[in-house]
Amino acid sequence: MILLKMAFRELLIHKKRSVITVLLCAFSTALFIFVNALNDGSHKQLIRSSAETYPGYMQLTGRAFEDNPNYDNLIFDTPRIQNILKDQKWISAFSARFESYALYATDEQSIGGMFTAIEPESEAEVSRLKRSLVSGEYLSSKDTNALYLGVEFAKRLKVKVGDALSFISTGADYSFAADHLIVKGLFKTKLYEFDNSAAFVNKSYFDEVMHSTDSATHIIITPAEISQIDAVTQRLQKVVGGEIEVKNYKMILEDLVLAMKVDQIFSYITLAIFFVVIFFVVAIFAFLSVYARIRQIGVLRAIGTTPGQVMQLLLLEALILGIIGVGIGGAASAHATHYYEEHPISFGFWGDVEIEEYYKQYNMVAEVTIPTQYNPPKIAVEMLIMLMLNLASVLYPMIILRRFTPIEAMRHV
Amino acid sequence: MKFLTVRNLKKVFHKGSESQTNALDGIDLEINKEEFIVISGPSGSGKTTLLNIIGGLDSPSEGGVDLEGTLITELSENDLALFRRKNIGFVFQAYNLIPVLTAKENISYVMRLLGCPKSVYDARTLEVARELDIDRYLDKFPDHLSGGQQQRIAVARAVASKPKLILADEPTANLDSKNAEKLMELMRRLNEEEKVTIIFSSHDPLVIKQARRSIVLRDGKIIEDVVCP
Secondary structure: OHHHHHHHHHHHHHHHHHHHHHHHHHHHHHHHHHHHHHHHHHHHHHHHHHHHHHOEEEEEEOOOOOOOOOHHOOOOOOHHHHHOOOOOOOOOOOEEEEEEEEEEOOOOOEEEOOOOOOOHHHHHOOOOOOEEEEEEEEOOOOOOOOEOOOOOOOOHHHOOOOEEEEEEEOOOOOEEEEEEEEEEEOOOOHHHHHHHOOEEEEEEEHHHOOOOOOOOOOEEEEOHHHHHHHHHHHHEEEEHOOEEEEEEEHHOOOOHHHHHHHHHOOOOOHHHHHHHHHHHHHHHHHHHHOOEEEEEHHHHOOOOOHHHHHHHHHHHHHHHHHHHHHHHHHHHHHHHHHHHHHOOEEOOOHHHHHHHHHHHHHHOOOOOOOOOOOOOHHHHHHHHHHHHHHHHHHHHHHHHHHOHHHHHHHHHH | OOOOEEEEEEEEEEEOOOEEEEEEEEEEEEEOOEEEEEEOOOOOOOHHHHHHOOOOOOOOEEEEEEEEEEEEHHHHHHHHHHHHHHHHHEEEOOOOOOOOOOOOHHHHHHHOOOOOOOHHHHHHHHHHHHHOOOOHHHOOOOOOOOOOHHHHHHHHHHHOOOEEEEEEOOOOOOOOOOHHHHHHHHHHHHHHOOOOOOEEEOOOHHHOOOOOEEEEEOOOOEEEEOOOO
């Protein structure tokens, strides 16, 4: 108790030094937590944007479809699989697709592109296709001959909403398939290559034209908990059987996940440098504080304070400053991360067009705003790390003190 | 068995260099309980070094110090601190009070380290403070007290935990003659009433004459050891 009282008074006597240390600690804690939250938030958003734009968080395909994406390796019993999926509580939504290619023709020109069947209502729950509508209307399950087209693709085809075009393709039974289509709606996902080549029709119409009833190339799934995706993947694989392959976004977006891992490693390196700088700055303050009273510490030891108790005293001082500094920094950054999770930081001041151009190069979804990720348990752990770092900063002064006998310390000027 | 035995104590500073100094050169000394001893001698004679080694604040180059069967020169830093806490009270020339503690807290500090209950250390602090006539300064911090008042608080701190031995290094050096006389009277009283063994160093003849045994050092050696009448 007396040591605690001494620690408090020592800090109060040297107000300026204490305030600077607290501010330094608060600032570094806030920065550490906020940078991490922004990093996590941007990664989460990147995954969400990439997965939800079209590929989905999870995909079911025929076992050999990836190596040989042809009509012999389809999911041929889609209703049975969909019935199984309906009963899984760890799945929040699913939708079947049939991806194919077609040659589109207008009066002026013919261009090849994707020709994909979707289940309009359920598709809206597994991707952002519906939300990406920019003109006209999204598809419905009653539609026939209606086409939902990427804006860039529409530009190439020189068509707009309401215009007619025809397509020619190969049906699921390798027969010849062709029909007229009317552009019902245009979409823009900001994924340039996708917007430049994708076109969708209602699956029931597609099945009729392409003879693909009960078949699908993919079933897209959204798990109830994204964080549990690995476990859901394993469970699902057991449920659907060996003929069907289950993949999650970590496999589908392998390059993106790898890029994020590399980014994470660079973040850790940056943070490590940050830690070293903060550690030394706080350690210098702790050292100055101890160095200025080596004589006093010599007296304490002379009258019976053990080296361990001297260490306790210094640790208590560091702990008090650390708790206040980390507390202030942690509270401020928690508030900020919570706020910016709901109100993502806008980088629009760089100009939307420039940002879109930048992302276009990498075929990624252009995002002008980045949210933070508010994660209270993680913030608590980060605050604890900063507190430990603060406590560790008194180790060097302690080593210096150990070199002095009480009498040497008392003679120290 | 003697209360305190010093055997062939040597202390060499800057060993091997041109400025090598033999601060203590083979001191042998035996001290009984409840003695009131002054160590005197010119500057550089080794008074402070001897007191520091007896108190376990410094280590000898050779020889040993035995206090009631404990060879304190062999103890570790931690054990030495515990030993000092329990057995030795120090009065320093520069008072050396803890600036962040009040007079009361300074006096009770060692008792608190020893784990005494609050009621016990509060009562003892008050008792010692009254004895030394400093009870009205108990709530003051050291920097609000005069040199004489600080030295009396330093004495109170040294005696409050009832140590077996009090070591005082030139306790009157920074005091005027009136305060120096008062302090010596006080220490003598503590020796007689509290039965504490006291060893102090001084080169002030007025102070030296109050001791019951006088040891004179020169060049690190005892040149005189007499019991005063």
